[in-house]
Amino acid sequence: MDALEHLPLSPRDFLILLVLADDPLHGYGILKAVEERTGDEVPLDPANLYRSLKRLRRDGIVEEAEPPEDGGDVPLEQRRYFSLTETGRAVVAAEAARLERLTRVAREARLLEEGRAVLE
Amino acid sequence: MRAPGEEGAVVLYRLLLRLLPRSFRREHGEESVALFRRTLRDGWREGGGRGLARAALRGAGEEARAAVRRRTGRGRDRGSPRHGRSLGAPWTQAARTLHRQPALAGAVVGLLALGIGATVTMLSVVDGVLLRSLPYPDPGRIVVVTDGSHSWPDYRDWTETVPAFETLAAATGMTFTLEEERRDELRGARVSDGFFSLFGATAYRGRLPTADELGSGRRVGVVSHAAWLRRWGGDPRLVGRSLRVDGEPVEVVGVLSPDFVPPEAVTRRAVDLVIPVDPTDPDLDRHERSFAVAGRLAGGATLERAREQLRARAEAFAREYPDQYADETGSPARTFEPVSLMEATTGEVDTALLVLLAGASLLLLVACANAASLLLARGTARRGELAVRRALGGGRGSLLAQLLAEACLLGAAAGAAGLAAAHGGVRVIRALEPGDLPRLEAVTVDVRVAGATLLVALAAGLLAGAVPAWRAAAVSPARVLRLASGGARGRARTSGSRGLVAAEAALASLLLVGSLAVVRGFEELVAVAPGIRPAGVTAVSVDVGRDAPEEERAAAAEAIRTRLAALAGVAAVGAGFSVPYEVSGGSRCCWAGELALEDREMDWIWAHPVTPGYFEALGATFVEGRAFDDAEAREGPTPIVVNDVAARELAGGDGLVGRAVRFGPRELRVVGIVEGIRHWGADQPVEPEFYVPYRREGTWRSGLTFAVRGAPAPGGDALRRAVEEAAPRAIVSAVRPMTDVMSSALARERFYTLLLGAFAGTALLLAAAGLSGTLLYDVRRRRHELGVRMALGAPAGRLVRRIVGGGLLTVAGGAALGLLAYWPLARHLQELVPGVEPGHPVALAGFAAVIAGSALLATWIPARLAAGTDPAAILR
Numbered sequence: 004m005d006a007l008e009h010l011p012l013s014p015r016d017f018l019i020l021l022v023l024a025d026d027p028l029h030g031y032g033i034l035k036a037v038e039e040r041t042g043d044e045v046p047l048d049p050a051n052l053y054r055s056l057k058r059l060r061r062d063g064i065v066e067e068a069e070p071p072e073d074g075g076d077v078p079l080e081q082r083r084y085f086s087l088t089e090t091g092r093a094v095v096a097a098e099a100a101r102l103e104r105l106t107r108v109a110r111e112a113r114l115l116e117e118g119r120a121v122l123e
Numbered sequence: 124m125r126a127p128g129e130e131g132a133v134v135l136y137r138l139l140l141r142l143l144p145r146s147f148r149r150e151h152g153e154e155s156v157a158l159f160r161r162t163l164r165d166g167w168r169e170g171g172g173r174g175l176a177r178a179a180l181r182g183a184g185e186e187a188r189a190a191v192r193r194r195t196g197r198g199r200d201r202g203s204p205r206h207g208r209s210l211g212a213p214w215t216q217a218a219r220t221l222h223r224q225p226a227l228a229g230a231v232v233g234l235l236a237l238g239i240g241a242t243v244t245m246l247s248v249v250d251g252v253l254l255r256s257l258p259y260p261d262p263g264r265i266v267v268v269t270d271g272s273h274s275w276p277d278y279r280d281w282t283e284t285v286p287a288f289e290t291l292a293a294a295t296g297m298t299f300t301l302e303e304e305r306r307d308e309l310r311g312a313r314v315s316d317g318f319f320s321l322f323g324a325t326a327y328r329g330r331l332p333t334a335d336e337l338g339s340g341r342r343v344g345v346v347s348h349a350a351w352l353r354r355w356g357g358d359p360r361l362v363g364r365s366l367r368v369d370g371e372p373v374e375v376v377g378v379l380s381p382d383f384v385p386p387e388a389v390t391r392r393a394v395d396l397v398i399p400v401d402p403t404d405p406d407l408d409r410h411e412r413s414f415a416v417a418g419r420l421a422g423g424a425t426l427e428r429a430r431e432q433l434r435a436r437a438e439a440f441a442r443e444y445p446d447q448y449a450d451e452t453g454s455p456a457r458t459f460e461p462v463s464l465m466e467a468t469t470g471e472v473d474t475a476l477l478v479l480l481a482g483a484s485l486l487l488l489v490a491c492a493n494a495a496s497l498l499l500a501r502g503t504a505r506r507g508e509l510a511v512r513r514a515l516g517g518g519r520g521s522l523l524a525q526l527l528a529e530a531c532l533l534g535a536a537a538g539a540a541g542l543a544a545a546h547g548g549v550r551v552i553r554a555l556e557p558g559d560l561p562r563l564e565a566v567t568v569d570v571r572v573a574g575a576t577l578l579v580a581l582a583a584g585l586l587a588g589a590v591p592a593w594r595a596a597a598v599s600p601a602r603v604l605r606l607a608s609g610g611a612r613g614r615a616r617t618s619g620s621r622g623l624v625a626a627e628a629a630l631a632s633l634l635l636v637g638s639l640a641v642v643r644g645f646e647e648l649v650a651v652a653p654g655i656r657p658a659g660v661t662a663v664s665v666d667v668g669r670d671a672p673e674e675e676r677a678a679a680a681e682a683i684r685t686r687l688a689a690l691a692g693v694a695a696v697g698a699g700f701s702v703p704y705e706v707s708g709g710s711r712c713c714w715a716g717e718l719a720l721e722d723r724e725m726d727w728i729w730a731h732p733v734t735p736g737y738f739e740a741l742g743a744t745f746v747e748g749r750a751f752d753d754a755e756a757r758e759g760p761t762p763i764v765v766n767d768v769a770a771r772e773l774a775g776g777d778g779l780v781g782r783a784v785r786f787g788p789r790e791l792r793v794v795g796i797v798e799g800i801r802h803w804g805a806d807q808p809v810e811p812e813f814y815v816p817y818r819r820e821g822t823w824r825s826g827l828t829f830a831v832r833g834a835p836a837p838g839g840d841a842l843r844r845a846v847e848e849a850a851p852r853a854i855v856s857a858v859r860p861m862t863d864v865m866s867s868a869l870a871r872e873r874f875y876t877l878l879l880g881a882f883a884g885t886a887l888l889l890a891a892a893g894l895s896g897t898l899l900y901d902v903r904r905r906r907h908e909l910g911v912r913m914a915l916g917a918p919a920g921r922l923v924r925r926i927v928g929g930g931l932l933t934v935a936g937g938a939a940l941g942l943l944a945y946w947p948l949a950r951h952l953q954e955l956v957p958g959v960e961p962g963h964p965v966a967l968a969g970f971a972a973v974i975a976g977s978a979l980l981a982t983w984i985p986a987r988l989a990a991g992t993d994p995a996a997i998l999r
Contacts, residue, residue: 030154030158031158031161034158034162048159048162048181048182048185049154049155049156049158049159049162049182050140050143050151050155050159050182050185051185052155052158053147053150053151053154053155053158054143054147054151056151057147057150057151078157078161079153079154079157080154080157080158080161082154083154
């Protein structure tokens with residue numbers, strides 16, 4: 004499947020895929036990781052997260068992963084792990100490249116300096 | 124660690140999840156909930172209350188948005204914030220717009236909140252008094268036998284002869300004298316067996332009296348929870364103690380449950396001590412009619428069946444005891460009409476409360492119309508903005524959605540404010556205790572009322588916002604842009620706002636004319652000649668000794684009278700069973716009998732036992748003759764004073780003084796004729812009455828009210844002390860100025876009148892402000908045109924006349940509509956104040972004057988503004 008078919012990604016999906024790029028994570032882990040990286044910029048709530056995961060799985064971008072080890076008494080929100088598929092990895096890379104190109108355009112238009120928006 | 128309020132938030136979250144597809148819920152539902160719970164806890168741990176709130180709002184808010192999106196089918200969620208915005212957009216946009224115009228938003232919210240507050244307050248009263256079921260088991264099947272009070276033998280008879288009743292109970296509200304360290308009065312009731320089970324009373328401490336304790340000669344009683352706390356400080360040792368009540372020992376066997384509400388149609392509102400009736404009491408004969416009787420309909424029995432069976436008993440009684448139960452023709456004089464307990468409790472006030480609710484709703488409608496005209500004017504002003512948005516491709520639907528969202532937001536804000544106002548309103552009404560309005564304890568602003576408020580508020584917001592929204596969204600971009608660019612200045616439509624003003628005028632007129640008729644009726648009630656001069660009179664209610672022998676009571680009454688008369692500043696003192704206006708509807712002032720003069724007989728005349736000094740103290744007016752004095756009252760032929768009504772009936776009003784009349788077996792001598800005194804209140808007619816010395820005919824009763832005339836009368840403490848010094852066994856239960864007694868007799872009518880008047884006055888103000896505002900806006904909008912006209916030589920006077928004339932015409936049309944709507948409704952006003960004449964000329968004239976005056980005033984300011992237009996300034 005062509006990764007470009009899935010572009011552009013919504014910011015929410017992009018962030019989910021980004022945090023999954025390192026390691027498989029459970030729902031709670033994804034929520035925490037997204038929050039860590041963006042603060043409050045992209046609000047992610049539980050059901051939204053799972054809806055996105057469901058869709059991303061259907062599209063073959065994300066798959067359910069084996070838990071690292073069976074901890075037994077693990078809370079529900081930490082039982083199921085998710086990771087990127089090969090397609091997923093390609094999609095997130097393609098999206099990053101697309102954003103990169105866009106950012107370059109913005110910089111050439113002198114809207115960005117050193118990666119920061121010029122507000123004045 | 125759990126977060127506070129976590130469970131509530133989770134319940135809400137689960138509810139919202141239910142709106143999502145089932146497949147999703149199956150797969151991820153529980154996981155979502157677990158994760159939501161986790162974020163709540165994290166939020167609480169990291170950010171305290173704020174963090175918690177943020178987590179809750181984010182979770183629930185996002186879910187609500189997603190759910191609505193799904194339900195409305197507006198765009199599938201593809202995780203794109205762009206789609207999220209498409210639904211939230213009208214709301215965010217609406218909130219932003221309103222935020223930018225705080226004055227307008229505040230005015231609209233204030234207006235609607237006023238109407239909603241009034242409506243919800245009345246709604247709470249109607250809900251608490253009329254709609255909520257009574258707090259008894261299966262209350263719909265409890266029935267009260269009306270037609271006055273009944274005797275104990277009546278009640279006993281019905282328990283056996285009226286099978287339509289499964290349980291039957293008799294009760295009588297009364298005042299007990301309680302002797303502990305001091306003597307005191309205690310409100311209470313005597314009840315038959317069956318009372319506690321009929322009304323589902325349970326014991327909080329101890330137990331209820333049992334059936335076999337009745338008639339055993341052992342006297343037991345239960346106290347109310349409130350009295351137990353108030354009087355005995357919640358002392359658990361009260362149960363088992365013996366109290367001295369009316370001179371006899373009564374053992375307290377229990378404390379009633381705190382949620383037991385005495386059935387006020389049967390006993391009275393406040394009942395602190397309940398003592399079972401002793402059925403062996405020889406005084407309980409057919410003459411002693413003092414019981415209210417209530418029963419539960421047997422399974423399958425109907426009110427109709429009970430009515431038939433009771434009517435059959437009335438006929439049987441009339442045959443067996445014609446003296447007491449039959450009229451002259453031998454047919455039953457009593458009906459024993461059964462009515463539902465609800466009807467018996469609230470029947471007197473139900474229509475009045477509904478009329479007041481209707482009044483408050485009219486006020487709300489006026490407020491809606493007012494808010495609508497504000498929004499309409501604003502809509503006209505916003506045409507430019509809206510046209511630009513249309514021209515740029517904004518669909519009409521999305522504009523409409525935004526405008527309606529604005530209306531909803533305004534309605535919701537007004538609803539919240541109105542709910543707060545109603546909360547205050549209900550507290551005020553409960554504190555006022557308007558004329559013993561029944562079931563006041565059940566009146567609260569609760570979830571039911573809050574739910575209703577939400578609906579009312581949204582309806583009000585939409586009502587106020589719908590027309591302006593439609594109008595504004597219907598705008599044609601090309602036309603408006605042309606107008607806005609300063610091209611042809613067309614005459615924009617003003618018919619909408621004129622129509623609103625006319626509607627306001629109609630609604631306010633409806634309220635105003637009704638209110639004026641009620642005010643007029645109330646004034647007439649107040650102006651009724653009471654037959655006494657109440658100023659300077661203090662009424663002192665005293666029990667001169669319930670358990671004392673009759674001679675002692677007479678002596679105590681006399682001692683009290685002498686002692687009070689000796690106080691500095693006291694001009695006259697006299698006592699009767701009650702003072703005028705003190706008892707309404709009952710017969711506690713007197714009893715009825717037959718009075719005969721030679722061959723002429725009056726078969727219904729009220730006999731009032733009073734002490735010498737009674738007429739002087741109250742300031743009654745003698746038509747002929749005089750009052751009886753102490754010597755006459757004590758010995759010789761019994762002297763009486765008759766009122767003018769009785770004198771006319773008995774002797775054509777001529778030569779009655781000095782003659783002998785017969786009262787049953789006794790011979791009495793008429794010493795004077797007095798002008799009629801209205802004992803039962805201003806709305807009741809003066810009946811034939813006569814007054815007889817207390818010590819001759821009245822000492823069977825120990826409750827007296829002393830009228831003390833003074834200039835000024837001594838203070839309450841001095842009066843109480845004097846009574847206690849004169850008669851140690853006496854108990855003073857109340858000291859009130861006579862004017863208070865009279866005004867509290869009209870408390871309910873006054874309450875209705877004030878409330879309706881307040882609704883009408885506010886509606887009038889709003890309508891006038893609406894008219895004024897609309898005209899002002901009109902004049903400002905047409906400044907240019909007016910300036911041109913004046914420059915071309917139009918006299919300012921003509922402009923003023925045109926504006927005033929237009930305004931008056933609108934109001935006149937509205938007022939006519941209001942009057943048309945008034946006539947069919949007017950008869951219900953009788954329920955507020957008896958004797959109201961809906962078409963009273965004074966009320967109608969007042970209405971015309973007030974409407975015309977307000978309309979003139981409301982048009983004058985805009986007209987002045989127009990006349991003051993400086994053509995030069997405008998044309999330049």
